[in-house]
Amino acid sequence: MIREIYLDNSATTKPSEAVCDIVMRLMREDYGNPSSMHRKGVDAEHYLRDSAEEIARILKVRPSEICFTSGGTEGNNLAIIGTALAMRRRGKKILTTMMEHPAVSEPLKFLEKEGFVIEKIPVDQYGIPVLSELKELLDEETVLVSTMYVNNEIGSVVPVKEIAEEVHKRAPLALYHTDAVQAFGKFRIYPKQLGIDLLTVSGHKFHGPKGSGFLYVNGSSHIVPILYGGGQMNGLRSGTENVPGIAGIGVAAKEAYTDFDRKTAHMRALRDQLRQGLMEIDGVAVHGKGGDESAPHIVNAAFEGVRSEVLLHALEDRGIYISAGSACSSHKRTSSPTLTAIGVPKEELTSSVRFSVCENNTEEEIDETLAALREVVPLLRRYRPS
């Protein structure tokens, strides 16, 4: 087998051994339904409780405030639609940013058709929402503000604390939701200190299983379910719990915040090594700010005169896996919302790729990747549409 350098950790990560083990055990042995009254059910329920407690400890919240979901898309839909439906008699205004993931922008588009008013806050060239615009738009009619925490394409970090303060000061009705899918495991996040009411997390972005995730819902916030049935998750999310996934995300969360400073420092070092190396290649524009103000794991860059898909496949041939834009938008031929929002010129939109590291990547892998780029980019530039 040829060696594999996986630099697409923002798309998904490889599940850790401990995660695989617990998922397997729950598939093979402790397969009970947590709602069953017999011992099998009780055993299964223990896994749910352990996982919720672990996550609650990490976020410094109560276990009852963790609602397990199937991942980022469901968490965002529940937060957004659940809030809008709960508040629809009190106000119709929802604020968001111009660089959200489709799992946020699409449910908002749905609500817009249902009569809600959606206002989009612009972002600056580094992918930071313009706070003055936010202040202007916040008012007593506003029922929800939804911004991402870390941008999935360029790794910019949204100042959630400042936003939360403004939201609660100027819009007393509003809940503040943040899509923290790219932030969890990369930052220490304490929703209660930050003033976050709803926080979406997805398990497979930090070595957990796909199909696992949770939404933190502040105990004093009222949202309504979008799935109805047997009343699981305190009625907020009916459906037999995905026990293997829930146990898996608990283990993954615990691992992510074990030895946390060393791991994030390592990611940061890899990111900086990559940024530095990229800037030394001719005709490469690195997007985003970098430094401590950015996510430790994401680098986005445009390669002049090279189509992103072609570069992706050329690296793939060398066993290096990256992403052209964000994985979710690469099926469609639409330009990336983030790169468009931060004002990346048109020709760079089709030549931008994303590298995203995790704590298991090594310095050597980054060196090899840079060496491959130095070799392949000039070759690809020779052949371009005339």
Add this chain to the structure above:
Amino acid sequence: MYHTFLIKYGEIGIKGKNRHVFEDALAKQIRLALAKKDGSFSIRKERGRVYVECSGEWNEEETVEALQHVFGIVGICPVYTFETTDYEALERDMLKYIDEEYASSSETFKVKVRRVNKNFPLTSMEIAAKLGEAILQHQPSMHVDVHNPDVLFDIEIRDRVYIYSKVIPGPGGMPVGTNGNAMLCLSGGIDSPVAGWMIAKRGVGIDAVYFHAPPYTSERAKEKVVDLAKCIAAYAGTVRLHIVNFTDIQLAIYDNCPHEELTIIMRRYMMRIAEHFAHERGDLGIITGESIGQVASQTMQSLLVTDSAVKTLPVYRPLIGMDKSEIVELAEKIGSYETSILPYEDCCTIFVAKHPVTKPDLGVIERSEQKLNGIIEELMDRALRTTEIIRVNA
């Protein structure tokens, strides 16, 4: 409920002494098409007729759909069979049939009787007249129209009695395996699968060649082509798909030839490779999805220049006179359209000049190609040697 289909075939019937060859091929294709479906099926040939008898857990919809993928079938008739030896029993069977299939109908009808078993009492005409009367009495809402009936009741009296009136259209054409094989140039587009389907319809088995250009085309583009080959295989049986790594040849052309001639020269090399594999497979022709004037490389001049790269085989272009909208319509019918429009690059779309030649001159192109002498031979050789062959089944 019925358990038998009468298979109507058109052109096969007129093939004289070769008829049994065609009928055998048809029976074989029907057997193949039904092999993976639930139920057991026996195929019976009887004096210019092919019957499919169904038993076990067979499903009407699935069976009909499978039969609609067999070239050579013009019509699929659900047939009721009865063990009947006298007229009274036949009349009871006929009225039972009406109750099951035409219970509330007010259509006009005609009864046609064919009495093959001459021991059955009464003549064909007498039976038809009596049955017509019985139907009129039984179901007064229906009326007779002998010239232009809505429904034609076909009654065949053989060892058993067969009653049918409905004809589900089949795909027509001739059974695959009656006309040799051909090599289809398959891209990821809309046209080429349709071209392959049209030739397969004439009884031709299909091999295919696809030009893969990593890193300019992705694994997904290749998978898409395999899926398109599957669409063809659903009608034509196993497709042997040749996946040629074409990148180096493309780059050599780019490096050495005028850019406005890239596409046309590239296509000539594709044709040469297709011809090579066609010979290797014993195929009797090459198929392309070209249609006059659709793009720069499909003008009459371009086609002439492309065509002359093939020295020893005919190139069949079944779409040559069709409009895009007609091709799309067929692609939708055969089920390849959805796959064809998936947005993955194929190698034609990357190396396209802004202003490609639309009226290439053969002499000029041949002179340009001479610039590849000394380089291209080895690249061609390597492309042929490294070609991957996949057997694609429906």
